[in-house]
Amino acid sequence: MSNLARKEPAVGAPPMPAPASEATPEAPPLVQPVTVAEETDSLAVLKPVPRITIHAFCEQPGTGSAIQRASEDRRLAKAHLTVHMGGIPGAIENYQQTATPNLIMVETRIGGPELFNQLGALAEVCDAGTKVVVIGHMNDVSLYREMIRQGVNEYLVAPLRPLGVIEAISRLYVDPDAPPIGRTIAFIGAKGGTGSSTIAHNIGWCISSSMNEDVVITDMDLPFGTAGLDFNQDPAQGIADALTAPERMDDVLLDRLLVKCSDKLSLFAAPAVLDRDFEMDADSCETVLDIVREGVPCVVVDLPHVWAPWTKKVLLAADEIVITATPDLASLRNAKNILDLTRQARPNDNAAHIVLNQVGMPKRPEIPVKDFAEAVGGDATLILPFNPGLFGTAANNGQMIEEIEPKGKAAEGFRFLAQQLCGREARAPKAAKSSLFSFLSRKG
Incomplete structure (x- = not known):
């Protein structure tokens, strides 16, 4: 025949x-x-x-x-x-x-x-x-x-x-001789002020420093992004220039727009100005991120707390998703809604990771960690205690948590989450006796 x-x-x-x-x-x-x-x-x-x-x-x-x-x-x-x-x-x-x-x-x-x-x-x-x-x-x-x-x-x-x-x-x-594409990790807050950007930047730093992988952090919050501040950078150009004309994007232009923070970490910063109107387009975002992930093994996508067609598309297209929430009712409702959406739209992918942040804030009524997990239908991958001194100092100095307190529980937690997101085998650190800080392995 x-x-x-x-x-x-x-x-x-x-x-x-x-x-x-x-x-x-x-x-x-x-x-x-x-x-x-x-x-x-x-x-x-x-x-x-x-x-x-x-x-x-x-x-x-x-x-x-x-x-x-x-x-x-x-x-x-x-x-x-x-x-x-x-x-x-x-x-x-x-x-x-x-x-x-x-x-x-x-x-x-x-x-x-x-x-x-x-x-x-x-x-x-x-x-x-x-x-x-x-x-x-x-x-x-x-x-x-x-x-x-x-x-x-x-x-x-x-x-x-x-x-x-x-x-x-x-x-x-798909061409077997083509270079592999990088893993995309999308971070989004269940509501504003949960610390999603801080988590994203610290995880990017951990992957580059502790795991020795090349990482690009893309700040998608064009008017209010904080990646430049957190890394003490003030780039004249950035991701807005790429999104304006995605058809012009190539390796040469990408290298010019990226800011080098270390040997392994680069920043695709947001302009963080209000004198320009930014029209975000889902296809443009996809094009730019596809070009970025062709050059590095890991792309951290810092999404703003804005629900739009482009946000949804970028979120659902990511290889891993991290939702940062605080232990209150609004965060619980929104985190559950995002989790339900991702479970339905991504049946063959890992479940989104939950980071429960700012746990144990004095005088603030909180939803207990166990009740939060039961309500959203899954344990948190990482639980971080309220620590305004450490995180405030890092933000004001343009530093990462690992640079300030490398042996602390927060840095240890970020390293653990980074390993989970990159598919590396890792044992969860033991929880502190106070129960305000613990690491819970995600089920399923």
């Missing part, structure tokens, strides 16, 4: 790869059942799939459900994926009179000559350039190799998990 794809190329279809038989892999990348945690850790920074059309023809409802859940993932946001039943015969019938999409996924429970006869019939109706992924129920290396030899682009073993589907599609459409 000749390779799949015999009809004339469809408009916009990608070129057919060289026959896999020329370089058969020694160990086929069959998709094995793994735990959700394993999937999340390995796929947290997959590059988004480009704008392609995908049709899936399934035989089992569970397979269709897994592919449908994958289609709702942020990494497939640009792709158009539809799920049908009918397997390979259904696909053959569907494409008798219509052009095939960029990618066809077909499920089958058969093997041997009958399977390859069906694949041959599918090849007859496929446009040149259409890629084919077969979902089977036999984990057989020889079967995989024969499929690849016949022109199938990938073979997945059922049962599928959504992230396994996303990884398989990404392998087909």
